Amino acid sequence: MSTSDHSPAVPAPASFAVSVADLPDAELEAEELDPGQILSGTPVVTGKVLWESEDGSQIRGIWQITPGVVTDTEADELFVVVSGRATIEVEGGATMEVGPGSACVLREGDKTIWTVHETLRKAYHINC
Numbered sequence: 001m002s003t004s005d006h007s008p009a010v011p012a013p014a015s016f017a018v019s020v021a022d023l024p025d026a027e028l029e030a031e032e033l034d035p036g037q038i039l040s041g042t043p044v045v046t047g048k049v050l051w052e053s054e055d056g057s058q059i060r061g062i063w064q065i066t067p068g069v070v071t072d073t074e075a076d077e078l079f080v081v082v083s084g085r086a087t088i089e090v091e092g093g094a095t096m097e098v099g100p101g102s103a104c105v106l107r108e109g110d111k112t113i114w115t116v117h118e119t120l121r122k123a124y125h126i127n128c
Contacts (some may be wrong), residue, residue: 023082034122041068076105076127084120089113
């Protein structure tokens, strides 16, 4: 098979590093949270995209949510918790207790309930 038989690959992102020491204090921007997702409390969501592929199929960044309970429909995501604690209940699946250093994989389409006990900040990679 020749190389012309393959569709072009997504170009690899430029290499970059974010110090773990800088993640807890990185300035984030306000993000809108649909009021219909809030089950209790007054959670506030902030985030910062560190990199996005040209075709929008991959995103890497930092995301934070303050205490409360929210529902979500997940993307295909890998994240590592930088700070805070939460319980993530996957409909028809696992209940995960996550905290600093926890690595978590969520499947696209999973319906979840997040109970955020302490403001949770994560570094993430999403395949869109």
